[in-house]
Amino acid sequence: ETGVxxxxxxxxxTRGQQVTLRCSSQSGHNTVSWYQQALGxxxxxxxxxxxEEENGRGNFPPRFSGLQFPNYSSELNVxxxxxxxxxxxxxxxxxxVGLETQYFGPGxxxxxx
Amino acid sequence: xxxxxxxxxxxxxxxxxSAVIKCTYSDSASNYFPWYKQELGKGPQLIIDIRSNxxxxxxxxxxxxxxxxxxxxxxxxxxxxxxxxxVYFCAASIxxxxxxxxxxSGTRLSIRP
Numbered sequence: 001e002t003g004v005x006x007x008x009x010x011x012x013x014t015r016g017q018q019v020t021l022r023c024s025s026q027s028g029h030n031t032v033s034w035y036q037q038a039l040g041x042x043x044x045x046x047x048x049x050x051x052e053e054e055n056g057r058g059n060f061p062p063r064f065s066g067l068q069f070p071n072y073s074s075e076l077n078v079x080x081x082x083x084x085x086x087x088x089x090x091x092x093x094x095x096x097v098g099l100e101t102q103y104f105g106p107g108x109x110x111x112x113x
Numbered sequence: 114x115x116x117x118x119x120x121x122x123x124x125x126x127x128x129x130x131s132a133v134i135k136c137t138y139s140d141s142a143s144n145y146f147p148w149y150k151q152e153l154g155k156g157p158q159l160i161i162d163i164r165s166n167x168x169x170x171x172x173x174x175x176x177x178x179x180x181x182x183x184x185x186x187x188x189x190x191x192x193x194x195x196x197x198x199x200v201y202f203c204a205a206s207i208x209x210x211x212x213x214x215x216x217x218s219g220t221r222l223s224i225r226p
Contacts, residue, residue: 004156033214042204042218043202048213056213101147101159102147102159104157104159106155
């Protein structure tokens with residue numbers, strides 16, 4: 001069974017640029033959630049995707065957007081990057097929507113200069 | 114809004130001793146409480162979880178307790194070992210169509226040899 005994978009592992013961008021992060025869910029999991037983890041803090045929920053549609057969103061501005069593909073993989077897009085967007089971005093998958101247990105990938109560390 | 118508070122922020126125990134981490138949650142509708150372990154450079158790893166219809170759950174050296182009335186839950190690690198050193202996060206979730214997880218701020222556990 002393949003776990004959650006994310007790419008790239010690290011990324012450096014400058015303020016104002018756009019970034020796309022990718023996630024492949026654990027085998028058989030159809031629901032993907034994205035979290036932002038600032039240094040020294042717990043992860044914060046960005047949004048969740050199920051059946052290629054956004055299914056719940058946290059307190060993040062519209063410049064954070066996502067996609068889910070038919071194979072359940074997902075992308076997180078962030079436009080107009082700000083310095084405060086520097087963080088570890090985590091993807092988590094769950095077996096089905098409404099099931100609480102989420103399994104996390106290793107994350108993508110984004111640095112905005 | 115939903116909030117999870119976690120204490121202590123750092124904890125140092127002698128190898129072989131027990132470690133206890135305590136959390137409180139604000140939303141009485143929360144019904145699922147996972148605990149995650151995060152090692153340096155990795156994503157959070159689910160180590161144990163408990164649902165609101167259960168007061169206690171144990172898995173080898175790890176146990177969790179839940180007091181729904183007081184909205185408290187705790188993680189107990191017995192016979193600590195060096196590999197237990199990591200950051201531990203408590204979390205709370207409401208089983209719904211979008212099960213976002215609300216995380217505590219984390220406890221850095223160090224095991225002294």
